[in-house]
Amino acid sequence: MWDKLKDILLQVQKPARYVGGEYNLPDMDKPCKERVLLCFSDKYEVGMSNIGTRILYHMLNDMQDVVCERCYAPDLDMAGLLRKNNLPLFSIETKRDAKSFDLIGFSVQFELQFTNIVYMLDLMGVPYFASERGEEYPPIVAGGPCVVNPMPFAPFFDAVLIGEGEKNLKELTLLHYECKSQGLSKQEFLRRASSLDGVYVPSLHNSTKRAVVANLDEAYYPTKILVPNCDIVHDRSSIELFRGCANGCRFCQAGFYYRPIRERSVDTLVKQACELMDNTGYDELGLLSLSTGDYSGLKDLVDKIKVEADKRKVKVALPSLRLDSFEAEIYEEIQGASLTFAPEAGTQRLRDVINKNINEEDILSSLTTAMKYGVKNVKLYFIMGLPTETQEDLQGIVDIVHLIKRLHAQFGTSKLLNITVSTSIFIPKPLTPFQWERQISMQEMLDKQAFMREKLRMKNVKYSWHGAESSIIEAIFARGDKSLAKAIVKAYELGCVFDSWSENFDYGKWIQAFELSGVEYKKFLDGFDEDEELPWDIIDNGVTKSYLLKERHKAYEGVCTSNCLKKCNGCGANRLERCRI
């Protein structure tokens, strides 16, 4: 295999993506009884930037008798050469035929990556549908954030892991080894797997409860991580401060999905950060979580990490700070030249509807402080098409930009202030209070974008927006059911692949695929009735349907729900594990 690969590696772009050999590579030659392949349905540079799969990769390799290898979606040039030379998809570490592994796991990150699953199964040379794969094929399972509603892609997999892989992937791997050594069939293995927490077996259509780790502070976190030899998207080491989010913004799937809230302690984080910096040599360290500003020991943590990072000439990056947690003292510590705000909606009324607890005063007072420290760039993020949105709310976005410009003018500095406004399109995602809403139509999206383009034609203001067509497809797959799997295969056959890369996305082909496969897709864009059974109802993700419904009604009344740090709102996620704040 390796010999044949040598011939084609120099004919492809960035061959370093396919050869591995990264620093900190785990021992691939240790005695092993279970060989697992972790597949990522996007390119190496995207996959290697994903912390979740990196945790699982090192976790499996640290298990006795288990070796885990990786495989990323090869770029189109590589795929063409593999086909031409009759070579199967292979693992990066030992260049083994993918289908020769004992267990194969896919990480599904994004709705627009669904065709890539079929693409990779095709390159492996295995049938697309689990029902067509007999005992001669290893179990192929899926995990990742898209499992909130796994139905559209579930028919491709023998099992879908719901929740945190530190728990259910570990248990599944052990169970598979046990079943294999007892000579049990794949069917029997799946039957037993279905009783584990967070394992959904599509052929059995069993109900299951999301798996979560009880104590994040004691949970596995790798500090001897792979350091890629070529450029990747997020090329830095990261520590994860906490899981879950206390804010309860009603449009945000992650905010509900990752509950209950569990924090790591400052001491653990500082220890992990030091080990990571020493083991990787990265010159940047990221602090990860859904809302870093809400971390209880943030000041203490930043102080301690700064000392260690300075010693090693490492820069500390603080992403996704929420507006109201933005503190001057922290800003002074970090000294960035760019500031990012996500007010999400243009008026206070709409911000109350979506439960984004920020008001104009917060924005302005934060900005005033930031300007004192000489901020040069301000980035603003908004969502368009939110439930109850009116023209007034869109105008509100423009008003905020004017307000910032006026504030900057009052400061009397000669320095320019660049403002970047980005709008995305609201998609009513499962497991949010807005899951029953309809998706706004393509025409509405285009009209709203045209309005913003017109109004934001100002000096030093840049406006960028998210594609309307890809939002429609994303909405269908976020909200759909098992009938869509056929359409995914059809779209792939028509040439759709790497749909999340805008240069490859082809809306026309998608619509053609729906029509040719006879899949009724429009119904997933309409709203759902409150008493209707939703495709993802069989999976207990923690937060209860009744809580989401209550939140929906509060949204229409414009009533906010307080941050969970103030008081427990009873969302139900603590049925999985205790919420630790």
Add this chain to the structure above:
Amino acid sequence: MIILKHYKVDDVSYVSHKDILRVLQRGLKRAGVDVKYSQGYVPHMLTYTSTPVPLGVQSVAEYFAVECNHIDKDEMLARYNLSMPKGMRAVASFYRDKNPNLAAIVSASDYEAASADVLPKEIEGITSCQSYVISTSKKGETVQKDIAPLIFALRVEGNRLVMRLASGNSNLRADSVVNHLNKNFGVNIKINDICRTAQLVGVKDKFVDVEELLK
């Protein structure tokens, strides 16, 4: 300043020179070497490399120079070997007061390439030509290049090809030569089976191995 002679073999031979620079700098950080930084607005590590090998070609004679404090050259070699990915191993280290600027003074490189089959002797005929034009690709375009003045030696020894080619300011890529041979002499040498074995500096009409020069 410490100069390391190192290998770039196996998997890392597919890593581009631009990426290798970053790999080297991260490795130094992991090794805990106190590297000197430039004094500019955006400080960067003071490190220097010699002329890179083409992507896919292996090498057992790469050079890498580092401005650093408080470290013995043998200690540096030991730490380097613990901190680099597989395929990058240092084999010698040298101390120099001043940067010898290897990228500028190196004028030739020795290469060896192995083929599965015995290679035809006619290949050596290239060296007796006054002018020998091949087509190579440069930035995606095919260009004609007279390689006769850039080949200092070319021998066939059974299934091995041994070459000494111009390197540095006027440069002849080993992979261009091999691609030409594969196409026009019916041989099959894989690019990844080419290995640079030495870098040379022209001193008074003859070539001296950089390693000898640094000793």
